[in-house]
Amino acid sequence: MRLVVLGGGESGVGTAILGKKKGYDVFVSDFGKIKENYKEVLTINGIAWEDEKHTEELILNADVVMKSPGIPEKVSIVKKLIEKGIPVISEIEFAIQFTDATTVGITGSNGKTTTTLLTYHLLKQSGLNVGLAGNIGKSFAWQVAENKHDIYVLELSSFQLDGIFNYKPHIAILTNISPDHLDRYNYDYNLYIHSKFRITKNQTEADYLIYDNEDEAIQNWLKNNKIKANKVPFSLTGKPGNDGGYIQDNNINSIIKNELFTMPINELALEGKHNIKNAMAATAVAQLLNIRKQTIRESLTNFQGVEHRLEKVLKIQGVQYINDSKATNVNSVFYALDSMSTPTVWIVGGVDKGNDYDELMPLVREKVKAIVCLGVDNSKIINAFNNVVDVMVETTSMSEAVQLAQRLAEKGDSVLLSPACASFDLFENYEDRGKQFKQAIHNL
Structure with missing residues (x-):
């Protein structure tokens, strides 16, 4: 039985190891770069792999394909597998x-x-x-x-x-x-x-x-x-x-x-x-x-709670800094803003996943005194909240975002990173974004 694994991240490498143990002929293919530590694990376990390409003749001969969750179904190699009737399943x-x-x-x-x-x-x-x-x-x-x-x-x-x-x-x-x-x-x-x-x-x-x-x-x-x-x-x-x-x-x-x-x-x-x-x-x-x-x-x-989810980082000069980097959609931000009891400087932005900001309007009106847009393209956020918030500034660096927020916040306020968006325009992932936020606060 030939198992092809698309994606050489955590779930892909784990699947490859289990497949190998159960006697499958395993091949891992990643269109991006596989991290060095994962390459090492695959090599030690005698598992064939490739990265920065998908070689069709090595993939389309699979009996079963495990597709990593990050790969959309509209990718051409996945379409070809489905056309051939080869089962494409998840790690679970x-x-x-x-x-x-x-x-x-x-x-x-x-x-x-x-x-x-x-x-x-x-x-x-x-x-x-x-x-x-x-x-x-x-x-x-x-x-x-x-x-x-x-x-x-x-x-x-x-x-x-x-x-x-x-x-x-x-x-x-x-x-x-x-x-x-x-x-x-x-x-x-x-x-x-x-x-x-x-x-x-x-x-x-x-x-x-x-x-x-x-x-x-x-x-x-x-x-x-x-x-x-x-x-x-x-x-x-x-x-x-x-x-x-x-x-x-x-x-x-x-x-x-x-x-x-x-x-x-x-x-x-x-x-x-x-x-x-x-x-x-x-x-x-x-x-x-x-x-x-x-x-x-x-x-x-x-219970200790979750890092990057409404995580209280530090209080500096009476201003509470809160890391909610895990809020990658509007609904998460709704919870975050709903839980704020002080005037808030809100850091928002990133890769928009088709957000509708309407449901946030009442909360933004009530709680947000200033918005810091942190993203490559902030036009949608600016259009949504321009008439609701007096102060809006744009930046593409976390350290600058935190410095701007510090200037805009007064004693008794909060600074909330709750982006409503994915992080891939400026960061590796939401954890990286949250860690950079915390680092920038410690540098203030």
């Missing part, structure tokens, strides 16, 4: 056939990283043998090749779900759906929504779907489509059903199989309404896996 789909571990699959436009890390934290604290993978951490396939975990918590992007045909999580979480990555879905929101719901398509009556009961796109889809999984909704307004999460008397309540878990909201380590929802989702997973209430309570109290 490839790896799952080689493990009998239980998986918890987590997707959503926002909150999925926090919910994934929080769920992993809850399960790990309870002493379960649990792995963390998917869109985060070490490749799932790589872990399946090398470790024996009983449970995996997987953060799944819509691109990973697009390459799924048989995979089913025992427990799925859908945190929310808002327009994101529409450039990859022909600017059709319904295609993107459909992508997210692939997480439940193979689930059976023995499985569970945990979801935000207040999310319009989720509600509409569930009205019009039947699912087999048991529904576990959560909501901040009212009790959603027999099972699920809700708020009462400033307590989080979560009922699973007639068992009630309850805990005061003010004891949660994470702040903000969206994090109450993330906590409800993670709690439901812990209850479904029969984790002790005391352990759940302790874990929700001592």
Whole structure:
């Protein structure tokens, strides 16, 4: 069996290692440059690879192809594979056939990283043998090749779900759906929504779907489509059903199989309404896996949060600097601005993924005193907010953006990096952008 892996990053190299271990003839092809450390791993493992090209005769003879999530389906080599009827699958789909571990699959436009890390934290604290993978951490396939975990918590992007045909999580979480990555879905929101719901398509009556009961796109889809999984909704307004999460008397309540878990909201380590929802989702997973209430309570109290997600960096001369580099879409920024309680200098910009800034207008009017545009092309942001904010400046360097923000901020204000866009115009990725932001603050 010939396995061709497109993309020589973390998921690609992990898949190649698992494929080799399972006796496949493996070839890795990357149209960009493969990082030196990955080249080394491939070579040590005797796996053939190429970079900065796709050699068709070495690819189109595959029995199965694992496509890295970053490669769009409209790329010509992928089109040719699909025309030839060669299955093109995701890393998750490839790896799952080689493990009998239980998986918890987590997707959503926002909150999925926090919910994934929080769920992993809850399960790990309870002493379960649990792995963390998917869109985060070490490749799932790589872990399946090398470790024996009983449970995996997987953060799944819509691109990973697009390459799924048989995979089913025992427990799925859908945190929310808002327009994101529409450039990859022909600017059709319904295609993107459909992508997210692939997480439940193979689930059976023995499985569970945990979801935000207040999310319009989720509600509409569930009205019009039947699912087999048991529904576990959560909501901040009212009790959603027999099972699920809700708020009462400033307590989080979560009922699973007639068992009630309850805990005061003010004891949660994470702040903000969206994090109450993330906590409800993670709690439901812990209850479904029969984790002790005391352990759940302790874990929700001592969770550390996620780097680059509303991360308080420093307070300088009474100004709080906040790193929310992970906010790569409008909906994430909505949460960020909604949680601001002081006048805010907002650093925004990057590669626009088809953003509609309208929903931010009321919050920007209320909270934002100045905007620093950090991107190669800021015209869309300027057109959107020109009449709403008095001060708008443009820059293409992080250190200058932070210096400008410092000049615009007064004691008692906040400076918020929450870009609403991808980072690839000026940075390697959102982590690189967040790290440069923090470095620039320390240099002030």
